[in-house]
Amino acid sequence: MQLYNKLSAKERAALIEEAGEDRLTLSFYAYAKIGNPHLFRNHLFLAWDAMEVLGRIYVAHEGINAQLSVPAKRFAEFKDFLDGIYFLKDVRLNIAIEHDLKSFLKLKVKVRKKIVADGLNDASFDVTNKGVHVNAEKFNALLDDPNTILVDMRNHYESEIGHFKGAITPDVDTFRDSLPIIEEDLKEHKEDKNLVMYCTGGIRCEKASAYYKHKGFKNVFQLEGGIIEYARQVDNLQLDNKFIGKNFVFDHRRSERITDEVISSCHQCGKPCDVHVNCANEACHLLFIQCEECSKAMDTCCSTACKEVNALPYEEQKALRKGIPNSNKIFKKGRSEVLKYKL
Structure with a gap:
């Protein structure tokens, strides 16, 4: 029974190129109680390897965090498989704005202690008491409210190339670093301001919103589906796009362009650049x-x-x-x- 990759990234790239078939890059996450993450991991690997799915997937007792590349012709089969898992039925799939045949070149399904390294003691607060999920239209309305504080829950190298206008962008290397910093900086506004958060696909905000509610913040909101889904909605609904620059992504593409603005500089010569x-x-x-x-x-x-x-x-x-x-x-x-x- 094959439970690990047999092909190198170079060999897989050659096969993808030879096939010349469209692939979809997508991501999803779900918090759920998984009794045996190792068994679940093997179940996913066997099914997805047979479907030629590639990507990076983390499984833990608390749920799943997945970033994938799926053959377009097998997307329906892939979706049916997800729907057959009770906590993944109709899970929101964040489908990339820009697709790349080689966004992932291996299938890596790993068991971790947590699906996102947040450094939190989940037993100390109710992780299900989350903030209000808002779509792009409601998100824009909240940003127009002078009582809103907008916080980017991503790391400095992500927000450097693109972020929402007016957002607080913490100068941090990791998600776990940002949580106490934001709490300290905004402690005077726990009751009088809207705390609105966003991240790439929504997973970091899912835990952070519950944490900040536990810490006494009264009005907590999070952008549903993150930047990926926001970009899709503003395009489909012709809404005002309040994001500028590129969205950093964790695959071989490294980013998706959302708007034409280049807001960062080459780290070696200082010229405008966001690559x-x-x-x-x-x-x-x-x-x-x-x-x-x-x-x-x-x-x-x-x-x-x-x-x-x-x-x-x-x-x-x-x-x-x-x-x-x-x-x-x-x-x-x-x-x-x-x-x-x-x-």
Whole structure:
């Protein structure tokens, strides 16, 4: 019984290219009590591998968080499968604005302690007492209300390339970092303001809204479906689009363009740019913003030192990395001291 990938990302990419068939990039999440996450994980892998579904999926006792690439011709089959699971029946699917055949190249279904690393003790508050879900039209109306405080629940490298106008964008590296900071900064407005939150697809707000209600915030709202669904609704309903720039996504595309505005800069030269890359030096792999000119000049590396390493034969690079753990710069997301125009 095959429960893991047998093909490399390179082999899978070649097969996708050869097939030339449309694929849909989508995401969904659901909080539910899963008694045996490992058994559920294996059930998902077997079914989705047979459907040629690819993606990154986290399963925990508290639920599922999934980002996927599904063959378009098998979408109905995929949806039927979800509907056959009681807590996933009619689950909202956030279908990407921009599709890419290679948004995911492997099927990874992993069992985790939590589906989002929030650092919270769920037993200390009622996680089901969530904020009010609002659609794009209601969200826009709330933003026009002077009593509204809008908070971006994403990390700095996400909001740097795109966010809602007037939003508070915490300068944090992780979701868990943002929770206490926002609570402290807004503690004077627990009763007199609307606390409105948004994130990429809604999952972070789902837990955060319950947490802030527990902390005494009276009027808590969250954008249903996150930025992904908001962009779809404003387009379909011809609403005023209050988002500017790009929406960061966690697959090979790295972002979806929502509006034409470029609100960030190349971290190496300072020119307007909103294209994230990973440093080509595998021992670094730093995520940062790099324009086309700097990419050519630096061979898609974040520094001269990394460029020199990347120019070495592969076997020499591999020998240099042997026995050395991954650089912690991988998790710095654009904060490295080598970047002149970092956030």
